[in-house]
Amino acid sequence: VFAELAEVVAATIASKRQLALARVTAESFLQHHPEVPFYTLLADEEQGCFNPAREPFRTLKLDQLRIDEPLGFRFQYTEMELSYACTPFLIEYLLEAGHQGVVFLKQETLVQDSLAPVFDKLRRHSVLLTPHYLEPLGGAGALEWELKTLRAGVFNGGFLAFSNREESRRLLAWWKRKTRRGCFRAVDQGVHFEQRWLDFFPSFAPDAHILRDPGMNVGHWNLAERRIRVRDDRVTAAGAPCRVFRFSGYEPERPRMVTKYNPHLTVASTGEAAEVFHRYQAMLEAAQYREAHQWPYAYGAYDNGVPIKERDRRIYHDLGAAAARFGDPFTTARPDSFFRSRAARGARPAEAVGR
Amino acid sequence: VTQSICACTAIASNYFAFARVLADSFHRFHPSVPLYILVADSPAHGAAPTGEHDRFVTLEELQMPRMERMLIRYDRKQVLTAVKPALLRHVLDCGYETAIYLDADMLVTANLDPVLNAVAGHAMTLTPHVGPAFAAAERLDLERALLFAGMYNAGFVGVTECDEARRFLDWWDRRLQTHCVDDIRAGLHFDQRWLDMAPALVGDLLLMRDPGVNVAYWNLPDLNVSSGPDGLLVNGTPLRLFHFSGFDPSQSQRVTRYVPSLRVEELGPVAGLFHQYAALLQAAGWNETRTRPWPWDGWLRLLRFVARRRTPFIRNPIDWLLSGHD
Numbered sequence: 001v002f003a004e005l006a007e008v009v010a011a012t013i014a015s016k017r018q019l020a021l022a023r024v025t026a027e028s029f030l031q032h033h034p035e036v037p038f039y040t041l042l043a044d045e046e047q048g049c050f051n052p053a054r055e056p057f058r059t060l061k062l063d064q065l066r067i068d069e070p071l072g073f074r075f076q077y078t079e080m081e082l083s084y085a086c087t088p089f090l091i092e093y094l095l096e097a098g099h100q101g102v103v104f105l106k107q108e109t110l111v112q113d114s115l116a117p118v119f120d121k122l123r124r125h126s127v128l129l130t131p132h133y134l135e136p137l138g139g140a141g142a143l144e145w146e147l148k149t150l151r152a153g154v155f156n157g158g159f160l161a162f163s164n165r166e167e168s169r170r171l172l173a174w175w176k177r178k179t180r181r182g183c184f185r186a187v188d189q190g191v192h193f194e195q196r197w198l199d200f201f202p203s204f205a206p207d208a209h210i211l212r213d214p215g216m217n218v219g220h221w222n223l224a225e226r227r228i229r230v231r232d233d234r235v236t237a238a239g240a241p242c243r244v245f246r247f248s249g250y251e252p253e254r255p256r257m258v259t260k261y262n263p264h265l266t267v268a269s270t271g272e273a274a275e276v277f278h279r280y281q282a283m284l285e286a287a288q289y290r291e292a293h294q295w296p297y298a299y300g301a302y303d304n305g306v307p308i309k310e311r312d313r314r315i316y317h318d319l320g321a322a323a324a325r326f327g328d329p330f331t332t333a334r335p336d337s338f339f340r341s342r343a344a345r346g347a348r349p350a351e352a353v354g355r
Numbered sequence: 356v357t358q359s360i361c362a363c364t365a366i367a368s369n370y371f372a373f374a375r376v377l378a379d380s381f382h383r384f385h386p387s388v389p390l391y392i393l394v395a396d397s398p399a400h401g402a403a404p405t406g407e408h409d410r411f412v413t414l415e416e417l418q419m420p421r422m423e424r425m426l427i428r429y430d431r432k433q434v435l436t437a438v439k440p441a442l443l444r445h446v447l448d449c450g451y452e453t454a455i456y457l458d459a460d461m462l463v464t465a466n467l468d469p470v471l472n473a474v475a476g477h478a479m480t481l482t483p484h485v486g487p488a489f490a491a492a493e494r495l496d497l498e499r500a501l502l503f504a505g506m507y508n509a510g511f512v513g514v515t516e517c518d519e520a521r522r523f524l525d526w527w528d529r530r531l532q533t534h535c536v537d538d539i540r541a542g543l544h545f546d547q548r549w550l551d552m553a554p555a556l557v558g559d560l561l562l563m564r565d566p567g568v569n570v571a572y573w574n575l576p577d578l579n580v581s582s583g584p585d586g587l588l589v590n591g592t593p594l595r596l597f598h599f600s601g602f603d604p605s606q607s608q609r610v611t612r613y614v615p616s617l618r619v620e621e622l623g624p625v626a627g628l629f630h631q632y633a634a635l636l637q638a639a640g641w642n643e644t645r646t647r648p649w650p651w652d653g654w655l656r657l658l659r660f661v662a663r664r665r666t667p668f669i670r671n672p673i674d675w676l677l678s679g680h681d
Binding site for chain 1: 485486490493499501522533539541552554556562564
């Protein structure tokens with residue numbers, strides 16, 4: 001896989017359903033940095049749906065990461081939770097391979113300008129973080145959005161960069177322990193997927209750096225704060241090159257809405273940013289979004305085809321070490337399988353049991 | 356250290372002994388640096404000023420437009436935490452270039468010049484509750500508590516006059532006037548959770564990592580405390596500022612009310628400091644002053660208690676009354 005050992009690499013994570021998004025992210029990144037390898041971790045299985053050799057990115061498989069009890073790890077999380085939880089494992093894997101820096105982009109990203117300033121900063125810092133906001137919000141909804149940010153995490157998990165330093169490795173070792181079992185949205189535990197844990201990073205890492213470039217990690221949460229201008233190929237945010245634009249919660253099926261997380265924000269209301277959304281929509285179409293979005297999720301069902309309920313994933317997770325007695329939680333044949341034990345308790349996992 | 360620096364703290368008059376001990380310990384090392392003491396319920400319940408360099412501040416001087424509503428809606432602890440940004444702004448308005456806020460339950464144990472110099476070089480300075488050593492320690496109870504309570508301890512806040520510091524103080528003040536509450540599900544813990552936003556909102560933010568500053572029960576297990584010729588050493592550097600967070604002089608064998616099982620004797624070399632501190636508080640009149648009542652309690656206390664219940668049927672109308680319909 002590592003034919004040449006690049007100094008810096010970029011990476012994202014996607015399930016098959018999200019593969020078209022990863023294609024767009026990779027292609028937009030490679031357009032500005034053709035020399036930098038771009039990796040996509042498939043948080044899923046190929047199942048013959050696509051040919052990794054023909055993708056714009058280099059595909060990594062879950063089995064390549066060092067995760068103990070990998071089947072339980074995949075079972076306990078939903079599709080989205082699993083892809084988030086893999087983040088520190090993926091970054092550590094790439095650093096262990098010998099790269100000096102890893103730029104992580106969540107799969108719904110468009111790179112619109114050079115990331116050279118990021119690579120430059122990465123040489124001098126252990127980790128680069130982007131806050132959701134750079135100044136106090138104005139307007140009527142400000143308080144509400146600030147409270148959401150306090151619950152979800154001050155830094156956005158959609159853009160991160162780690163250099164290969166002892167401090168970064170220590171951060172990743174800690175973060176891995178957290179997302180190994182604690183990558184949920186659980187407000188009453190102060191947890192929000194992989195992202196809330198980032199709030200600890202400035203405390204743990206004296207060499208962490210907070211990027212204050214308004215062109216980095218522009219998304220629905222800060223669109224109002226950063227005026228977008230589009231002049232042909234050049235997109236700016238608050239006057240700076242808009243390097244990384246994020247489409248968090250954007251659903252191509254509903255192209256008039258900016259994000260599913262804010263039902264009041266329409267694309268038409270975002271001024272010139274609307275053009276960015278139109279372009280992104282077209283790129284997704286060209287990347288076969290419709291086809292890819294139909295592909296199945298390999299960890300979505302038991303081996304008898306019965307869909308796994310989110311509640312059952314949570315029950316399995318909460319069993320902790322006791323879950324080991326079930327062995328592979330996806331299998332259903334053995335009488336002592338997790339599936340049978342759930343069914344025996346009268347909690348029939350979806351539809352009919354068995355085939 | 357520049358002449359244009361001051362410290363400040365905020366108490367109600369029942370905490371008068373704490374402020375007295377803090378002020379005396381501070382002035383022992385910095386006799387010429389003024390310490391402003393906001394006594395929220397003075398002068399009606401008059402705390403007697405004694406120290407030569409103490410300056411007393413009243414709530415009225417902070418000129419907070421919503422103060423009356425806050426006094427109705429908030430209890431004593433909420434009021435005392437909510438006034439921090441306004442107090443810091445007030446001392447900057449007095450003309451000081453740099454100001455540090457210290458919780459009243461702190462004790463200065465060595466010269467703070469390195470701290471004051473560092474604070475003077477940045478728009479804002481905060482102390483993280485924990486440092487790199489914590490990540491390896493896996494103290495999960497505290498980790499969970501920090502997710503709820505915030506990453507930075509609000510017992511120490513340093514600011515230096517500039518637009519960025521002013522902008523943060525104005526914003527923090529605005530939020531605390533209505534949202535200085537302890538509500539985990541909302542993502543709030545008094546004034547402190549709001550500080551988690553500081554790394555985002557303040558570019559020139561210093562996270563002070565001097566292990567001898569703002570030492571308290573939460574970071575003691577990660578620190579190596581030893582006795583030196585001039586006092587305690589923390590990881591080999593002088594212990595400068597100890598934070599007796601949650602310490603109750605009336606139960607002086609318990610380290611903090613937040614970890615009821617933790618006994619002072621378990622703290623090794625720090626135990627002696629707790630004994631000294633308890634004695635200082637007694638000498639400063641803790642027993643005589645601790646029962647001074649908060650003037651905005653009484654029936655309002657009952658109303659606040661009811662308003663905090665989670666039933667919207669009860670909470671909403673009372674909230675509406677208490678909030679002055681804003």
